[in-house]
Amino acid sequence: MIYYVEDDSGIRELVVYTLNQTGLEARGFAEGQAFYVACAERKPDLILLDIMLPREDGLSILKRIRQDASLKSVPTIMVTAKGSEYDKVRGLDLGADDYIAKPFGMMELVARVKARLRAAGGEKGAAVLSCGALKLDSRRHEVTAGGRPVALTLKEFALLELLMRHPGVAFTREQLLERNWDYSYEGGTRTVDVHVQTLRGKLGDCASLIQTVRGVGYKLGG
Structure with missing residues (x-):
């Protein structure tokens, strides 16, 4: 299950639709509170997180994710404004696994998501x-x-x-x-x-x- 937090309904619905069409189960949320409720009900396999959000921004949500014992290992991709290097650096410093800048193509997004899901499987071998x-x-x-x-x-x-x-x-x-x-x-x-x-x-x-x-x-x- 992939959770996408994005307040722009048009972008959110398009991304969720595209992921579902490629065989990846996905749900969208307009803000952090609904996302937290969903995480309590079902832990996601990957999180897509927009930075510019109402009430609580994406970086604050990311910080809470990395402090939550049940979510801290979930791969997270930050969605940033094009050319916003500061946001990219902050996201990576806070534990983001990847980032993608708006506007982005659906094929690129799906490729990034699949790459992170593969990586989350970890290397095979001794624990x-x-x-x-x-x-x-x-x-x-x-x-x-x-x-x-x-x-x-x-x-x-x-x-x-x-x-x-x-x-x-x-x-x-x-x-x-x-x-x-x-x-x-x-x-x-x-x-x-x-x-x-x-x-x-x-x-x-x-x-x-x-x-x-x-x-x-x-x-x-x-």
């Missing part, structure tokens, strides 16, 4: 991964470094999980963007370096496990 003193539990969404719990954002967790599932494999920055963001993020490959830097800062003594491969990108070693 608990370890490398030295670094451990990651994908089911509990927990990371410990030297026995110490580490709080990570969704993107940091996904990036670390990808590296830990492929120890010793050197990923280029472009590959990490495609795997972790599902497309070439407009911020460029610099966003990968920033996420790696903040991730290392949180891992303490385990930071050295994420190695820079000169001229390539990053890998997990040690």
Whole structure:
């Protein structure tokens, strides 16, 4: 089930109709309160969230989603105004998995939604991964470094999980963007370096496990 929060009835109905026609079950909501009620009744598989909404804007709703234990892992795509870089950055910082700018084509929207649903299935393999003193539990969404719990954002967790599932494999920055963001993020490959830097800062003594491969990108070693 896909939930779409959008106050413009024309856009909302078109998107819901298109998703349903492509075999994806979808429901639309004009504002946050109706959306929260629906989430209490049935947890969605993905959320499409417009930023400009009455009473409570999309960024505030996103923040509440990421603080809700039952919803924080639900992939969320923000719908932003064209050229609004600040909104895109804020959304990603608050835990959005992707964004799409208005006006958008229905084919692009469906492709983005399907990509996020595929990604939400996660990598196949063990639930608990370890490398030295670094451990990651994908089911509990927990990371410990030297026995110490580490709080990570969704993107940091996904990036670390990808590296830990492929120890010793050197990923280029472009590959990490495609795997972790599902497309070439407009911020460029610099966003990968920033996420790696903040991730290392949180891992303490385990930071050295994420190695820079000169001229390539990053890998997990040690």
